[in-house]
Amino acid sequence: MDLFFEGIRKAWSLIFGLDTEVLAVTLLSLEVSCSATLFSLVIGIPAGVFLALSDFPGRRFVISLVNTGMGLPPVVVGLFVTLFLWRNGPLGFLEILYTPSAMILAQAVIATPIVTGITVASIQNLPANLKLQVMALGATRMQMVWLLIREARLPLLAAVMAGFGGVISEVGASIMVGGNIKGQTRVLTTATVMETGKGNFDVAIALSLILLVLAFSVNYLLTVIQQRERPR
């Protein structure tokens, strides 16, 4: 327990001492995960709405793939993103391996199936005739999609939370495509792994606590918005 309390003391001094390195790592974690979540929303919500509302051969197979993707192991994502971004890989010309951009890409790959899968479920959970009712009110196709997304906004907030939660806490993909380079691609999770490996448990605990507080704060904010909207 001493180690734990020492960790908390260390976290306190790192946070409130405004340690520049910790601050940079924290801000980069936020930047990478928020950007990845944003990209996953931009791709996942339209894809989920399309899958929920359309009817084409193989649709169930695609939804099964998306649902499988919701549990995609980050190290597998990390491996394939690395292969794609490798100098000789199909996306090697981008020259972004071991940069925050590569980390954003990898995390977006992890979060997109989560957002898509929850979006499909959210839209399909709306009353069966709501789409027809919206069309009967004179909506264009785009207006119909927008109204349905608006009606599913509460479960879609859960998609945001699940997507963000999935990427802020992952370490495998970030360490593989980012390389944990000090001052460039080091984020809270990769730094925690490194400090634990070095036996610096107090720093590792401090970084973990910061990560927990960060994840909690973002989710708390989203939960407050969700619960304020919830019908009573």
Next chain:
Amino acid sequence: MSDSESLLEIRNLTVVRGGSRVLEIPSFSLHRGETVALIGPNGTGKSSFLLALAGLLPLESGDIIFSQQPIVPGFASTEYRRKLAMVFQEPLLFDTTVFENVAAGLKLRRLSTREINERVTSCLKRFRIAHLADRSARKLSGGEAQRTSLARAFATNPEIILLDEPFVALDPPARQALGDDLELVLRETGATAILTTHDQMDSLRLADRMVVMERGKIVQSGTPSSVHNSPANEFVATFVGMENIFTGTIKESDNGLFSVSVADRTIEIMGEGAPMESVVICIRPEHIVVSVTNPETTASTRNIFPSTVTKIVQLGLYAKVYLDCGFSLVAAITNQSLESLALQTGSQVFASFKATAVHVFRKSH
């Protein structure tokens, strides 16, 4: 009906859903200002018909002609859909206030805020929900929610309003109150409407014309009283509550009157018929008079049968009296008559009905 202009015409419409043909309508027309009640049992294609008319179901074949203009087959254009409005069985309200719900169709049309406010306020008043304007749609009772749904549909001033069993989920008092208000709104606005319903009372109260559907086809169309009193076949007769349906053979026909033999009894009927022809005859329960003394045979009351009461079923304002007069008859009488006649099971009575009260059609094979 304000005039007889045909607003909507259907020609050779067929619709396939889930691999089977659910609609086959050779022709149907709707006149401006008319209210049509579409009746039929569950799964007979009433809702599919409304969805097809609303442009929300792809057609397998056929034409929809609106105001003399053909509508493109398949999913109809936004322009066409904006001329119609549809109310479903469930209110299907958005998760916002009552006001915003009623304004939804108007906002989709991008009307000015002033016009939206005016129209919404008027519709809220019309459906007696002005006091609920700021309430969340999630906090409404079933009746209030369906009123909001109706107000939302009427707010867009549709040329045709399609009502898919709008009262089905409501309790009897809410159903009665909303039915009264809808009747008033339809009359005041002169709206053209198609209403699907199971309830005979709704169709009698609201409709100018009644259309009966069976297995995706229209089997009869006419005024509510003509459908009720002169059903086209056994299916319609059963559906409109003709409980006395018998098969018989015409014995003789003379001077605008013919007689039909049913279970060794003879029933006299106004009309013409060919002797030896098999026919189906039906009599509405409310057209049968029950008396304890033999009524005089008048010019029109030609059918009088001594009977035994076999069962009495109380149904609120009236009672059904089951009679055995050689064949089974059901009579509907008021509770007051039931009391004054002191009827009970086993009572000996006379059942009588007029020759004009009997409806006849050829037996379908």
